[in-house]
Amino acid sequence: METPIHNGIRTNHDRDSWINGVNGGSVKREISPDKGKGILADMANGGNASIMDVDSEPQGGPVGALTTAHYSSMDELPDEIQHITADILPLSLILARLAQYSYKEFQDHILNLAAKPSPQTTANGNASYQSTALEDASQESLEKKVALLKFTQDLHTRWVKALVIAEWSKKADKVSKLIDIRTHLAIKLEEFNQVFFDLVNTKRQLHWAKVPSPDLKTALEVLSSGEVSWMPEFGYLEPPPIILDEKEAWVDNINTMLSVRLSFDEYEKIPFAFRNYRIASGRVTFEVEGEFEVDLTIGDEDFEKQFWFIDARLLFTPAPKELPEPLRMALEAKVNGVLAADGLSGCYRYLHEFVLTQKITEFCRQAVDLSRARWIDTLKVERLNRAMSIQYWVNRPHSQGSKSWIILGVSSDNGSDRLSDPKSPSHLTLRWFRDNKEVKDFDITFDVNAISAEDLLTSVIARHVEFLLGSIYSKLLTKPRFAQRHARLALEVSEDEPSGSSLRVQLFDTENATIRVDSMTGSFTMLPAAPHIVEGQKRLNSSLNPAEEGPAALEWLRSYYTAKDINSRAGSIGWSMTRAPITPDELKHMVQSVTQSRESYHPIWLRRVGWAPQWFVIMTMGLGGDQWWLVEM
Numbered sequence: 001m002e003t004p005i006h007n008g009i010r011t012n013h014d015r016d017s018w019i020n021g022v023n024g025g026s027v028k029r030e031i032s033p034d035k036g037k038g039i040l041a042d043m044a045n046g047g048n049a050s051i052m053d054v055d056s057e058p059q060g061g062p063v064g065a066l067t068t069a070h071y072s073s074m075d076e077l078p079d080e081i082q083h084i085t086a087d088i089l090p091l092s093l094i095l096a097r098l099a100q101y102s103y104k105e106f107q108d109h110i111l112n113l114a115a116k117p118s119p120q121t122t123a124n125g126n127a128s129y130q131s132t133a134l135e136d137a138s139q140e141s142l143e144k145k146v147a148l149l150k151f152t153q154d155l156h157t158r159w160v161k162a163l164v165i166a167e168w169s170k171k172a173d174k175v176s177k178l179i180d181i182r183t184h185l186a187i188k189l190e191e192f193n194q195v196f197f198d199l200v201n202t203k204r205q206l207h208w209a210k211v212p213s214p215d216l217k218t219a220l221e222v223l224s225s226g227e228v229s230w231m232p233e234f235g236y237l238e239p240p241p242i243i244l245d246e247k248e249a250w251v252d253n254i255n256t257m258l259s260v261r262l263s264f265d266e267y268e269k270i271p272f273a274f275r276n277y278r279i280a281s282g283r284v285t286f287e288v289e290g291e292f293e294v295d296l297t298i299g300d301e302d303f304e305k306q307f308w309f310i311d312a313r314l315l316f317t318p319a320p321k322e323l324p325e326p327l328r329m330a331l332e333a334k335v336n337g338v339l340a341a342d343g344l345s346g347c348y349r350y351l352h353e354f355v356l357t358q359k360i361t362e363f364c365r366q367a368v369d370l371s372r373a374r375w376i377d378t379l380k381v382e383r384l385n386r387a388m389s390i391q392y393w394v395n396r397p398h399s400q401g402s403k404s405w406i407i408l409g410v411s412s413d414n415g416s417d418r419l420s421d422p423k424s425p426s427h428l429t430l431r432w433f434r435d436n437k438e439v440k441d442f443d444i445t446f447d448v449n450a451i452s453a454e455d456l457l458t459s460v461i462a463r464h465v466e467f468l469l470g471s472i473y474s475k476l477l478t479k480p481r482f483a484q485r486h487a488r489l490a491l492e493v494s495e496d497e498p499s500g501s502s503l504r505v506q507l508f509d510t511e512n513a514t515i516r517v518d519s520m521t522g523s524f525t526m527l528p529a530a531p532h533i534v535e536g537q538k539r540l541n542s543s544l545n546p547a548e549e550g551p552a553a554l555e556w557l558r559s560y561y562t563a564k565d566i567n568s569r570a571g572s573i574g575w576s577m578t579r580a581p582i583t584p585d586e587l588k589h590m591v592q593s594v595t596q597s598r599e600s601y602h603p604i605w606l607r608r609v610g611w612a613p614q615w616f617v618i619m620t621m622g623l624g625g626d627q628w629w630l631v632e633m
Contacts, residue, residue, distance in 0.1 A: 081184045084176070091169055098162055102155055109151050113144050254282040257301060265303045271348040273425065283310055286348075290316055290449035291355045294335075294347070307344065309335040312351065316359060316449050352425055356410050357386055359428060359448060363408055364388040366453035378520050379457075386410050392457060393522030397541040402435040406460055430456075434464060458519065462498045465517040469493070469503045471547035472515075476505070476554070479623040486625075487558075488512070505554055508561035513554070515540070532560050551623060552600065559602035559621045566604060566619070574609045581605075581616070581633055591620060591629075599624035 119138035221228055242250075258279050262270065274286045284307075287293040295310040309332045312323060323331065331354075338346040364383050367390050371379040380391040387409030411429040428448050432439045444463060446456045473491040476482050482489045487506040494500025498519035505513050513536065514527045524540040526533050536557035543549035567577050580587065580603065587603060601622035607615070618629040 081180055083180050084183055091166065094165070095162060098158060102158070105151070105155065109148070113147065116140065116144060251282040254297065255279050257298060258282075258284050261298070261303050266344065269343055269345065271345050273348055273352070274344055286344075288315070288348070288352070288355075292351055294351060296339075296347075306336075306340045307347070309339065314355065314358065316355070316362075316451060318362065318451065319358070349425075353410075356426065356428060359451060360386060360388055360408060360410070362451045363453050363456070366451070367457075370454055370457070375457075375520055378522075380405075384409070390453070390457065392461060396522035398522070398524070398543050398546050399435060400544065404434050404464065406433070406456075407431040408456075432460060432463075434467065458498065459496060461519050461522075462495055462501065464522075465498045465501045465519070466493050466495070468517060468547055468550075469501055469515065472550035472554070473503055475548075475551045476623070479551070480625045481623065505558075507558045508565055511561055513557060515554075532557065532564075536560075555600075555621075555623050556602065562621055562626075563602075563604055566606075570606060575606050575617075576609070578605050578607050578616070587618075590631075595624075595627070597624050 117140055119140045218228060262277070262279075262284065273288045276289075277284055277286045279285075283295045283297045285293055285295050292312055292314055294312040296307040297310055299305065299308055311328070312331060312335075314320070314323075322328075335347055335350065338350045342349075364381060367379065367381045367388070371381050378392065378394055380394050382389045382391075384407075387407055389405050389407045391403055391405035393404055408428060408430055410426050412426040430444060430446065432442055432444070442463060444459050446459060469491060470493070473489065476489055481487050488504070489506070490504040492500070492502050492504075498517060501516070503515040505515070507513055513533060516525050516527075517523070518525060524537055524546065526537040526540070536553055539553040539556065540546055540550060543553065563577075570576060591601065592598065599622045601620040601624070604619040604621070606617040606619070608617075614633045616631045616633065618631055620627050620629065
């Protein structure tokens, strides 16, 4: 059996400490030179184990040797003591690796010495000597000797350590048993601590479960006679039950006091929004249309005392029919505090601002649902303090870099004295930013009583579509071809539905193109779905500013139709389209010098069969009009 190394005792002690015993006892062993030579001879015959530096401590630190007698002694341990077998390495593996390491290092050292320069020679070819002819005292030889000496000392130290470990391994069985006992005691100590903690924790938890000892004497007296003789009698009289007539009279009395108080004492203090109220069932209900209604009552006949909150309900949709109990309790505490401090005016202001916040929250909730469902990847919703923003057309193909969004918030309309008009309280307002610029003058109505984030978005996007198509229409209408009614141009606008807005442009003869904008993505669509129409649609969607560059894209589409029609008809009457004999810059200079116009155009070069090579007919098509040129080059 191979002798293993156990990780129970440190290995970096000096030789004497190993020989004198584990804990510095009186045991002392001598290592004979002959025995040491024999061990070294055995280690020199090690196998092909991998190289390991034994000067460094093995993983785990302690080492020991387990013999056959040791394994048999392990059977003598009690069953509950677990034998530690983790990280046990055989001693033969250590010695084999040390032998392999020594052999490999010796080979490398010989090669390194051979690679170093030889001693310098004199002019006659003999080596230089400082003392005698038998001793080489040159600098090169001295460096080699020093290196060889250091290598030998290092290797000697390693083998001496291995010799000490081999001698100590004879006592490894006792140390291994000590490690097992120490580990077992540590585990038991930890279990004791855990049990102690569980007992303390159980005692702490039982503190709330204590039940007092039963009073059997009192219980027997109560069960036998129905009373307790030693308990004092306070003489309390049970109040008579309230009959229905008394309840109705009591409620009528409260209704009367509420009516008198609101008609006389509180008449000048009632907020304008609380003018609509009703009194019934001992409470007054103030209703604010589209916002809330609140039930208040009084607890004293003194009109100087405050009103008290009973319940509240939200009147906008969608909203819960009844407030959740935690919210109602929090609202009750807050409203009662406001009623005590500021009366009915403070109650209205607080509930009004509360409802506005709830409406913004509902708008935000619906917008988030839209961004995760039908409008996915097209909306970006952000909740602010008492506001929210919705960015639409997030990934639109055109106008890259520019953003469009709306902000829904609260406006208080405070005057110069920073006091709000009681007849015009704070309300929800809408701000619109179109292509990174705020639109100041717009009229977009949205319902704050029946909340719908999709309807709000649809209305805003419809106005944006109207702006895009209307801008293209206005610019086309100023051009001579459309201003002089040489071509048809029609714009249809819907203020509520983006898909209802369209721009219809005549391209050539009976060919027309209809331009629309998709409400969700913001991309342009053109009909009919033909290859050249699709190319014009791509030009519109790739433009940075469609409102400015849209007319040029539509003019390119018209030029394509015109060139296609001329090419199909010219061949039958002796004409043919040809390549331009001059550069575009030369043609541009020639056209601008005659027309004095800087409008862009698309040229078509034509020649008739039989004409001289220097004669051409040019047709220039642009938003400024179509012109024919007879040119001699």
